[in-house]
Amino acid sequence: MSKTLLGVIAAIVIVVGMLFSSYNGLVSLNENVTGKWAQVENQLQRRNDLIPNLVNTVKGYAAHETEVFKAVSDARAKLGGAKTVAEASAANSEMNSALSRLLMVAENYPDLKANANFTQLQDELAGTENRIAVARKDYNDAVQVYNAKIKSLPASLYAGAFGFSARDYFKADEGAQKVPQVKF
Numbered sequence: 415m416s417k418t419l420l421g422v423i424a425a426i427v428i429v430v431g432m433l434f435s436s437y438n439g440l441v442s443l444n445e446n447v448t449g450k451w452a453q454v455e456n457q458l459q460r461r462n463d464l465i466p467n468l469v470n471t472v473k474g475y476a477a478h479e480t481e482v483f484k485a486v487s488d489a490r491a492k493l494g495g496a497k498t499v500a501e502a503s504a505a506n507s508e509m510n511s512a513l514s515r516l517l518m519v520a521e522n523y524p525d526l527k528a529n530a531n532f533t534q535l536q537d538e539l540a541g542t543e544n545r546i547a548v549a550r551k552d553y554n555d556a557v558q559v560y561n562a563k564i565k566s567l568p569a570s571l572y573a574g575a576f577g578f579s580a581r582d583y584f585k586a587d588e589g590a591q592k593v594p595q596v597k598f
């Protein structure tokens with residue numbers, strides 16, 4: 415074989431090797447982008463699973479405290495409206511029972527914890543939104559690397575032929591500048 419033929423074969427082998435390496439790199443980057451998007455979806459699902467449960471937990475706890483205060487208020491009204499000793503005795507028993515529950519709640523939860531539960535809900539909301547923001551940033555970073563690769567030489571010469579096309583960045587919704595409201 416002549417040196418020219420060996421040189422041509424070596425050049426073809428090098429180009430094919432680079433093509434395979436570059437193709438495999440594109441596949442890897444594409445899968446990274448797909449994985450990052452899956453993480454965004456995972457965090458969105460976490461929010462969908464978590465937030466309603468937290469809201470219901472806080473509502474349940476607040477309802478419990480409302481029951482205690484309502485029981486105290488009702489017993490107080492009955493005591494104030496009692497006309498007979500039997501009514502007053504019964505109302506006093508209700509008041510003692512209601513106050514016992516209130517004192518038990520107060521002993522176990524000095525500030526009655528509704529405030530802390532709402533704070534916890536706010537913390538969980540902020541944590542969830544931060545996780546989503548980080549996942550979106552990671553996705554956009556992966557898209558940036560991938561898009562830069564398929565637009566750079568030599569990958570730009572064959573990326574489209576192998577089905578690699580630019581991926582979209584995550585963009586905030588039109589109304590994203592408005593603060594979301596959590597209503598109970």
